Structure formats: C-alpha cells, structure tokens
Amino acid sequence: MNTHELVILGSGPAGMAAAATAAEHGITPVVIDEQPAPGGQIYRAIETTPIRDRKVLGADYWHGRELVRGLRDTRIDYRPGTSVWQLTRQRELGLLHEDRAAMLQARYVILATGAMERPFPIPGWTLPGVMTAGSAQILLKSSGVAPASPVVLAGTGPLLLLLAAQYLRAGIPIAALLDTTPRGRHLEALPHLPAALRNTGTLAKGLGLLRELRRAGVRQIKHVSALRAEGDSQLERIRWQCADSNDWETLETSTLLLHQGVVPNTQITRALECSHDWDTRQLAWQPRLDDWLRTDIEGIAVAGDGGGIVGARASALQGHLAGLGAAIALGRVECEQVRQEEAWLRRRLARETAIRPFLDVLYRPANRWRLPDDDTLACRCEEVTAGEVRRMAEMGCRGPNQTKSFTRCGMGPCQGRMCGLTVSELLADANHQSVAETGYYRLRPPFKPITLGQLARAAEEAE
Numbered sequence: 108m109n110t111h112e113l114v115i116l117g118s119g120p121a122g123m124a125a126a127a128t129a130a131e132h133g134i135t136p137v138v139i140d141e142q143p144a145p146g147g148q149i150y151r152a153i154e155t156t157p158i159r160d161r162k163v164l165g166a167d168y169w170h171g172r173e174l175v176r177g178l179r180d181t182r183i184d185y186r187p188g189t190s191v192w193q194l195t196r197q198r199e200l201g202l203l204h205e206d207r208a209a210m211l212q213a214r215y216v217i218l219a220t221g222a223m224e225r226p227f228p229i230p231g232w233t234l235p236g237v238m239t240a241g242s243a244q245i246l247l248k249s250s251g252v253a254p255a256s257p258v259v260l261a262g263t264g265p266l267l268l269l270l271a272a273q274y275l276r277a278g279i280p281i282a283a284l285l286d287t288t289p290r291g292r293h294l295e296a297l298p299h300l301p302a303a304l305r306n307t308g309t310l311a312k313g314l315g316l317l318r319e320l321r322r323a324g325v326r327q328i329k330h331v332s333a334l335r336a337e338g339d340s341q342l343e344r345i346r347w348q349c350a351d352s353n354d355w356e357t358l359e360t361s362t363l364l365l366h367q368g369v370v371p372n373t374q375i376t377r378a379l380e381c382s383h384d385w386d387t388r389q390l391a392w393q394p395r396l397d398d399w400l401r402t403d404i405e406g407i408a409v410a411g412d413g414g415g416i417v418g419a420r421a422s423a424l425q426g427h428l429a430g431l432g433a434a435i436a437l438g439r440v441e442c443e444q445v446r447q448e449e450a451w452l453r454r455r456l457a458r459e460t461a462i463r464p465f466l467d468v469l470y471r472p473a474n475r476w477r478l479p480d481d482d483t484l485a486c487r488c489e490e491v492t493a494g495e496v497r498r499m500a501e502m503g504c505r506g507p508n509q510t511k512s513f514t515r516c517g518m519g520p521c522q523g524r525m526c527g528l529t530v531s532e533l534l535a536d537a538n539h540q541s542v543a544e545t546g547y548y549r550l551r552p553p554f555k556p557i558t559l560g561q562l563a564r565a566a567e568e569a570e
Contacts, residue, residue, distance in 0.1 A: 111137045111184075113433050114200060114213035116191055116375070119147020120174055120419045121411025121426035122219030126185075127177035128430030132439045136430075137184045137211070139191055139202065141555075145178050146171055147221055148241065149419045157251035163276040164248065165269070167312070167419065174423060192553040194375055198406050201565075203557055208565035215406045215433045218376065219426060222369040222412035225391075225472065226529045227262060228479040230335045232365065233487055236342030240270045240366035247273060254362040257282035259345055261334055262366040264470045268316040270364070275323050282360055283326045287367065289473045290330045290350055296469040303465035305458050309418070328356075332475065336363055367472040370528065371413050378550040379404055385543040388467045389416055390477070391528065392547055399432035400425060408432060416467075421459040428452050477532050485533065486526040488519020496530055500537035506546045507531055523548045 113129050115122050118140040129136040146153045150171030161169055178185055186204065193201030198213040224241045231237065240260060246252040247270075257280040260271055271284055303310060320327065333348035333355075344359045370391035373383065381402040382395040393415045394402050401408045410429035411422035431449060434440050442449075479485060481494025491514045499510045507523075507530045510516055516530055517523035523530075527548050535545040 108199070108210050108212050110212040110214070111135075112213070112437050113137070113215045113217070114139060114198075114211070115217045115219055116194075117147060117219035117221060117411075117413075118142070118145040118178060118185070118187075119149060119219060119221045119411060120171065120423040121221070121413075121429070122147065122217070123174040123178045124423040124426030125217050125219060125410055125430035125433070126183045126426075127174075127180065128427045129433055130180050130182040132431070132434035134434060134437065134439060135182055135184060136433075137213075138178065138186065139189050139200075140185065140187045141190045143188050145175050145185070145187070147219075148245065150175065151245055152249040156248050158248065158277070160276070163273055165273065168248075171419075190555045191375070192555045192557045194379065194552070194554075196379055196404050196407075201552070201557075203555065203561065206561065208557060208561040209568070210565060213406070215436055216408070217426075217429045217433060218407065218409045218413055219411050219422075219429075220372045220375060220413045221422075222416055223372045223524060224366060225368045225370050226525055227365040227367050227476065228483050228485055228493070228529055229365070229476075230480070230483050231337055231342070233484060234336050234338050234342045235340070236338070236361050237336050237363045237365065240267050240364045241369070243364050244270050244273070247277070253277060253279045256280075256361050258362040258364060259283050259285065259358065259360045260364045260366070261285035261287065261331065261345075261347075262476075263288045263472060264366055264368040265313060265316075265466070266369070267364075267366045268313070268320065270366075271325065272316050272319050275319070275325070281323075281325050283328060283358060284320065285331045285334065285345075285347055286327060286329045287331045287334070287473065287476060288329070288470065289332075292469055292471070296465050299465035299468060303462040305461035309462050367476055368470055369412065369416055371415060372524075373413065374522065374524065374550060374554060376402065376409060376413070377547060378552060378554065379407065381407070383547070385541070386415065388464065388471070390471065391416070399435075400429045401432065406436070417460050417463060421456060424452055424456045424459060428456065474536075477529065478536055479529070479533075485529045486514075486516040486519065488521055488525070489515040489517075491516040491526075493529070493533055496533045497537045500534050504534065505538055505540070507534060508546070508549050510534065511548065517548050522550065522554075 113136040115138045126136045153171045189204040224239045330350040332350040335346045346357050376394040383392045408429050410425040479493040485493045504510045535542045
C-alpha cells in the first residue's frame with residue numbers, strides 16, 4: 108500500500124486551495140476527485156462549459172479559473188474520475204478508478220467534500236419534471252442544457268435567485284418564482300445586518316440579483332405557505348397557497364425547480380464517527396472542528412462547506428488554512444514561520460463569513476417545509492412517507508437507526524443523503540425532543556458502490 112503525506116478529497120474551492128498551499132510548502136498532495144474535471148459544484152465544468160458568454164454565469168463563477176490553474180501545478184497529484192469507497196480512522200483510503208480498486212495510506216487527510224442541497228419534500232416531488240435548482244444549474248454549466256418551456260422556481264435562498272438570473276441571461280423564460288420565505292423573516296435577520304456590512308460585496312450581489320429579476324418582470328409570489336406538484340406520469344401543473352390567503356392558485360408547467368438552501372455533506376465524517384453538533388441556525392449537522400479545521404480524529408481535517416456552510420470564497424480561504432495546518436502537522440513548517448500568513452487568512456475569513464448569520468436567519472426554511480404532511484414521501488429510495496416515520500415514533504422509535512430497521516428508510520442508493528435530515532427532524536418533532544438528542548443515521552463504508560470482483564482484484568494486487 109502506497110503511503111502519501113497528504114490526501115485531499117474533493118476539488119472544489121476548498122480542495123483546490125488546500126492543494127495549492129500544501130504544494131507551496133513542499134508537500135506533494137494527492138487530490139481525489141470523483142468528477143472528470145476540477146471545480147466542484149460551484150465551478151463545475153469551468154474549463155469546458157459550452158456557456159461562453161461570461162455574463163450568463165456571472166463573475167463569481169469565472170473567479171474559479173484562478174483556483175483551477177493552481178491545481179494544474181505539476182507538484183500536485185490530481186486524480187479525476189476517482190471515487191472514495193472507504194476511509195478509516197487510520198487514514199487508509201479505498202479508491203475506485205476505471206473499474207480498478209486500490210488502497211493507499213495517508214499521513215494527513217483533508218475532506219473538502221462540500222455541501223448538498225437540503226431535502227425539499229412536497230407532494231409530487233418525485234414526479235419527472237421536478238428537480239432541484241442545484242441539479243438544473245449543473246446541467247446549465249456542464250452541458251448548456253435548460254428547459255425548453257417556461258420554468259417555475261420555488262423555495263428560498265441565494266442559489267434560487269442566482270439560477271433565475273442565469274436563466275434570464277441565457278434567454279430561458281421563467282413562468283414564476285415562488286418565494287417560501289416566511290413573513291417577518293427580514294425583521295428577524297435585521298439584528299445581524301451590522302455584522303453583515305463587513306461583507307458589502309456579497310450584500311450588493313444579492314441586491315443586484317433582486318433588481319435584475321424585477322427589471323425583467325419575473326412574476327414573484329411571496330410568502331408561499333403550501334405547494335404541490337401534480338400530474339399523472341409527469342409534472343403537469345403546480346398548485347400553491349400563500350400565507351395571507353385560503354385560496355389555491357394553479358399554474359401549468361412541465362418543469363419545477365426546488366431549493367431551500369444547502370447543508371454540509373457529512374457522509375464521510377459520520378462514517379468515521381467524528382463528533383458532530385447540530386447547528387440550530389443552519390439547521391444542519393456539522394463536524395466539530397478546532398481552529399485549524401481538524402476533527403477529533405488525528406490527522407483528519409475538514410475545509411469548506413462540509414464543515415458548515417460558508418460559501419465559495421470562504422471555502423477557498425478555509426482550504427488555504429487547512430493546507431497550512433497540514434504543512435505544520437507534517438513538520439514542513441513551524442507555527443512561528445507562518446504566523447503572518449495565518450493571521451492574514453483568519454482576518455479575510457472573518458470578513459467573508461460575517462454575513463453568514465444574516466443569511467442563515469433570513470433564509471432559514473420554515474417548519475412546514477422541513478416537516479412534510481403524512482402522505483408526502485420522506486425517503487424517495489424506499490418510498491417511505493412522513494406518516495410512516497411518525498408512526499414509528501408512536502411505536503417507540505427515538506432515533507433514525509431504529510426507524511431504519513423497521514422501514515428501510517435510509518437504506519436505498521442515496522444512503523440517507525436525501526432523507527436523513529427530514530427523518531431526524533420528523534422524529535424529533537414527534538417525540539418532543541431536540542434533533543441533537545434524536546441523532547442521525549449510523550453510516551458505514553462503502554460510501555460508493557463497489558463490486559466483490561473489484562475488491563478481490565485489489566486484494567490480489569496488494570499481496
């Protein structure tokens with residue numbers, strides 16, 4: 108088994124920045140990337156996107172080119188198209204590339220696995236034609252693919268506004284934007300505005316997106332309190348209700364894009380049994396990290412949105428900080444030698460993340476969107492409804508692992524990624540306990556599918 112000083116999982120802003128910093132300090136990092144090219148989700152297909160008009164995707168997207176150039180440094184061992192099916196607490200990694208499995212040992216590991224979209228379970232969300240805004244944006248960036256007919260966007264959060272603006276710039280009509288932000292949320296976020304003014308650039312971008320949508324005449328419906336997707340074999344129409352009205356409105360459409368924020372991807376840190384905390388502001392689990400972004404498992408750190416949602420620019424700064432921490436841990440530099448660099452990174456990071464409390468409160472999804480009705484599917488893979496989860500609570504299930512045993516909820520191909528938060532919150536609500544007390548799925552490798560034949564060949568080659 109080959110041993111490497113540093114292995115970085117993911118090539119989004121955090122992973123690319125970590126690799127560049129490590130290389131500057133004499134380390135040859137191995138960057139494992141499941142995607143065929145660098146960029147992660149935010150800078151997806153930045154080297155190959157067919158969208159050549161830079162205005163369509165915006166300046167923030169093209170900012171990623173500088174990070175990608177850094178990853179192409181010959182001192183960095185970049186391995187695209189490679190998935191990780193195992194990582195142990197002893198930092199042994201199982202990799203799969205082109206049908207070939209292999210093992211390698213790392214002295215230090217940085218997890219830069221980023222975020223995933225929060226589940227948005229509504230009636231009809233499994234119909235063809237209903238997808239997440241993040242998935243739609245990936246199609247736009249990587250293939251230039253977009254809906255042919257007017258699209259409806261529904262939910263809350265900056266990504267929804269950004270995608271709407273990108274669609275408009277690309278000439279894609281928007282039938283309506285249904286805003287599920289509850290009434291009064293702006294007043295709740297107001298106390299955090301003074302701190303957010305430290306990052307006026309991000310605030311200005313958000314206001315600019317809102318102005319762009321208004322100028323384009325996009326139909327925006329505020330305070331949506333109920334939403335259904337309907338159709339026989341595919342999406343045909345949506346129905347919604349606003350908080351100040353008992354009437355239902357209907358709109359025919361073949362494409363509905365849902366979004367209510369992103370949450371840290373903690374699948375690997377959960378499988379490693381790192382300590383996690385429930386963040387009541389972001390409504391998500393986060394691995395417990397120290398000042399150098401290290402978990403409570405020796406030699407394993409987390410940088411970027413996988414440790415708590417901070418955004419692309421802050422993720423890159425965290426990547427630089429994690430790379431610096433790796434260089435210190437591996438004995439390449441002393442703390443005193445990089446004190447100035449460390450202080451500069453921390454100051455920039457503090458300014459960049461000053462806006463997070465404001466955004467977290469403003470776009471915090473309401474309970475009605477996180478606790479679906481009984482007849483709504485909570486687990487798409489195993490077709491388990493929210494009502495079945497609640498019945499498990501009535502039978503005495505206090506946490507998701509016991510519920511999984513009775514219902515198979517969380518045992519499908521997504522391994523709980525799409526239902527984990529929903530199930531934990533449903534059980535917490537039904538049992539009148541906190542989400543922290545309720546807990547999360549117990550996860551185990553393999554993280555990605557691998558065949559017995561691939562494992563056998565890897566074992567033979569290791570002998």
